[in-house]
Amino acid sequence: MSKKVVLAEELQHYFGFDRFKGQQEEAIKSVMDGNNIFVLMPTGGGKSLIYQLPALILDGTAIVISPLIALMKNQVDAIRSTHAEDSVAHFLNSSLSKAAITQVKQDVLAGKTKLLYVAPESLTKEENIEFLKQIKISFYAIDEAHCISEWGHDFRPEYRRIKPIVEEIGKSPIVALTATATAKVQHDIQKNLGILEARVFKASFNRENLYYEVRPKVKTETQIIKFIKQNEGKSGIIYCLSRKKVEELAETLQVNGVKALPYHAGMDAATRSGNQDKFLMEEVDVIVATIAFGMGIDKPDVRFVIHYDIPKSLEGYYQETGRAGRDGGEGQCITFYSYKDIQKLEKFMHGKPVAEQEIGKQLLLDTVSYAESAICRRIILLHYFGEHYQSENCGNCDNCLNPKEQIEAKNEIVTALKAILEVHEKYKGDHIANILIGNSTAAIKSFKHYNLKSFGTGKEHDERFWNAVFRQSMVAGIINKDIENYGLLKVTQKGHDFLENPHSFMLVKNHEYEEEDGSRSGGGAPSGGASGDPQLFAILKDLRKKMAKKHNLPPFVIFQDPSLADMSIQYPVTTEELQNIQGVGQGKARRYGKEFVALIKSYVEENEIERPEDLVVRMVANKSKMKVFIIQSIDRKLSFEDIADSKGIEVSDVIGEVEAIVNSGTKLNIDYYIEDVIDEDHQDDIFEYFREAETDSIKDAMEELGEEEYSEDDIRLMRVKFFSDMGN
Template sequence: MNRESSLTDKLRHYFGFDRFKGQQEEAIKSVLAGNNTFVLMPTGGGKSLIYQLPALLLEGTAIVISPLIALMKNQVDSIRGMQSEDNIAHFLNSSLSKAAIQEVKNDVLDGKTKLLYVAPESLTKEENIEFLKRVKISFYAIDEAHCISEWGHDFRPEYRRIKPIVEEIGKSPIVALTATATAKVQHDIQKNLGILDAEVFKASFNRENLYYEVRPKIKPETQIIKFIKQNEGKSGIIYCLSRKRVEELAETLQVNGIKALAYHAGMDAATRSGNQDKFLMEEVDVIVATIAFGMGIDKPDVRFVIHYDIPKSLEGYYQETGRSGRDGGEGKCITFYSYKDIQKLEKFMHGKPVAEQEIGKQLLLDTVSYAESAICRRIILLNYFGEKYENENCGNCDNCLNPKEKVEAGDEVARALKVILEVNEKYKGEHIANILIGNKTAAIKSFKHYTLETFGSGKDHDERFWNAVFRQSMIAGIINKDIENYGLLKVTEKGHEFLKNPTSFMLVKNHEYEEEDDSANAGGAPSGATSGDPQLYSMLKDLRKKIAKKHSLPPFVIFQDPSLADMSIQYPVSLDELQKIQGVGQGKAKRYGKEFVALIKQYVDENEIERPEDLIVRTVANKSKMKVFIIQSIDRKISFDDIANSKGVEVNDIITEVEAIVNSGTRLNIDYYIDDVIDEDRQEEMFEYFREAENDSIEAAVEELGEDEYSEEDIRLMRVKFISDMGN
């Protein structure tokens, strides 16, 4: 019987599969032949089989080095499930008792164990090194090998110590496996493990079934809830960068009727693994998680992966989005992008070693150019991993489905190439862009690059434009990034040819994402509150005027402009729904709401309006413990200064919170504090001002009353008293 068919027979015998996937068979033969082997296969490509089958066939025990305890346990359980004997596979890590460790060691020494999974930390323990010296080792398999590289998205320093330890234990072939690696990371892995001679097996990074989309980060919670409701019952993962955001978002989804749970490293192990199991067993639809979640999660039918925050690197992004649609079915990958998030990530890097900051910055720049670029997302992703995508339009990403205009940029590409060559290909994109624009940065001054002939030769465009030129020239193979010194721009042969014989170069213009406006103050109405339905908005204003007249109150005491604007977007038709409107609490809804919801209901019926019920995002009740604390403190007549001191904030912040509480209809009696800080005559004058005022604008009040006489803080306090006394 020839070896080909016998290998397939062994596959069927041990794993029950009829045939190999992709390059699995060739890679397995390389391991069986005792070669050093490097395997790069995207998530779901069947990497683990490449070391599991040879381990069962070869003499001795294969040592599998894996970074996560949960991952090891899953792998060992799945192998045991397919074999008749449990001791065929074991793991050795800090979660085992002394007795259990001894049992594992006995099985290995008796030759019963074919696969021994070890955490890199356990590998460095002296007693384990001594033990492994007594074992016949068939080969070492290093899983998640990207952890070796500082350029990988999950660098772990202990992975750097694998090679010296392996050499101390005794040399055997090395198999390195990873699901994401750029050319730079691959080179790092092979160099560090001393396997530059390895047989390399690379599968395509193209996952045709995945749809990629980047959206501006405006009201992301609303967008997420709407998306999930449109995809009812489907499994999904939402990634956030902070544990706090994970918990808040999971809670918001729950109160909006979505079966969601949180997952992050700060939770106790039992809750965490319980939540993971509920997701795997389909008791919940959505997991909101930090990137701690998902390594080794073998759920084939995850239908969407949403990034609430943009990831720190494209490798991380590829790995996380790759957890959707592993069965080849639908997989939607949606990312929310805001440049403010990038600035936050840059801030987190301060204080880290300079080399680490430099790497982090480069990886972030790649992520930014992916998000802002308007060319096919697949082309960019595959190019990042050193693969060329032949089609110009993949038909399954936002940029291909909504193409942006192209502009002729042959001249600009030539200008960029000239600068790169004039500085001897020794600088990064950011520096090249500054030379082109004519920015005299500190670096440009110190290298005297303002004296270059090309300095300022591209000042007719901004940095974003030049970034698009670099990115798209890379994809066209005209420039590339140096592998050893990642980030330095080099001109390729094709680039030199382009300079000799310039041709047309059509450039796709980058996206310009809007940013969410944070300027709305918690006090009065933000200026220019925008309404959804202008006709309804004007009817609501008329109704407010009529009710205000009836109660002899200024209209803003009934409901403020932003509340009316929100009503004209959400169309609330019951008091319960009205309470979900911005700035409307239970008190306001009960006191004035009846006529408003009656008007909206009639309007909706008469105009046959389909209400966006899924857009009425319920916020978590009493989200702010601060508000409860303030209400209790005011009941006990504690001065605002003392409340502020006890919370480590300014008095101004306390007034802002008090404004929000009163504006949503809660009555607060702050007379004790006002009497303490404002004399009686001035109180009366300000109170009378608000009785006559057209709106509750603080600026208008300061102007009318005179800023020399009345401080902004005093006026805000009196506005709170007025609204609370008269309206709530």
């Protein structure tokens, strides 16, 4: 009987499948023949079977090296379910009791165990090395092998120690498997494991059924809840970068009636695996997780994967989105993007070794280019993994379904490059943008940059346009940002060539993603949010002007622009609903709200508008804990430094919380602290400035008052006092 027939029979016998997928059969034969192999197959491509089937057939025990305890448990359960005896597969890791470890070792020594899963950390323990020397090893399977490479998205130093340990235990064939690797990562893995001659089995990275979309990070929670409600009952994963955000978002989803649970490495093991099991057993619909969740978890019907924060690399993004639609059915991959998140990720790199920063910087640039590009998302992703996508339009991503307008920007690129070189590549993007626009900021005055040839040469465009030029030039490799030196812009060789010989450069138009509504850039005022209903927004502004006159206050003290914008999206028609609007608390709603809700109510009736009340997102009381703590601390006249220390945050964060409290209409008396930190004349100057100012922008205030004399924190504190005294 030929080997082919036997393999097909064994497949049917153990797994109940009647045929192999793609290159599975060839790869399995190669393992059976005792060869080293490298398997590169996207999530859902059937990698696990390539080592599971030969392990069940061959003599001895296959050692499977796997990075996560949750992943091992999942795999072991899956194999046991296809076999009569539980002893067929075991894992050996730190979660087991002494008695359990003894049982595992007995089963392995008795020859009952065909697959033994170990974590790389367990593999390095002396007692385990000695134990493994006693058994017949059929082969080593190294799962999630991208963890070996420093260029991989999930590098783990202990993975680089696998080869010497394997050699100490005793040589056997090596099967390396990963769902994501660029050519560079693949070479790195093979070289490190000493299997450069290995046969490579590589499947296409194209997952036709996955829909890719990038959205601006504005009112993210509201957007997510709306999306989940539209996909009621479907399974989904939401990825966040921080544990804190995972907890907050899971709680927000729960109070809005979504069956959701958190998952991250900071939780105790029992809760974490309990939450995972509830997701697998469909007791909950949504898991909110850090990237630790989902590696190898075989849930075929995840219908959406949402990235609350953009991942650090495209490999990470590809692998995480690949957990959607593994059964070939619908899979929606939605990512929220704000350039501020990229700046945050850049900050995390400070203090790391230069080589690591370099790698991190390159990986981030690829992610930015993916998010901001107007071309087919599939083309970019597949190109990243060295695969050419034939079609210009995949018909299943936001860019293909809604093509973005592009404009010729050859001349603008030249203008920008000249400005960067004229200041000897010693300044950051925001300063270069001010030179081009012709803004006489304090920094421009002090460096006398108003005398430069470039000053004002780009005044027909605004700062956002020039930031897009810098970013897309970085993506094209024309300029780069020197992270070592606080992000100074430098012109690359490619940039110098461009200046010598300018050629067409298409800049994506209107793909500048709005920043999070009300998020504070350097503690400034909330940015003006895009309004939902422009007509209502204009009417609300008129009403605000009228009321400002009546109360003899600047309009922004009554309600700020983002609050009006939010009203024009949510249409609140009662004082209670008004309190759910961004930047409006109970105090403001009572003091100024009556006229506003009356106006909105008659506008809604006249125009027969359907209101999205079901989407009034309930926010979690978590924020109010901090709010109550700060209000009590201020009542006790604690310094902001002490408040910050007790909560493990920065003073500017405390000021941010205080701003939010006062902007919502609560009166706070922070005179005791201001007296301590700001001189009396300066207090008067700033207070008077806001009395006359047209906007509450911190940036405008600093330009008017002078950055040398007034710090940003001083101006923010006085703005709080001004709002509290005048508006509340």
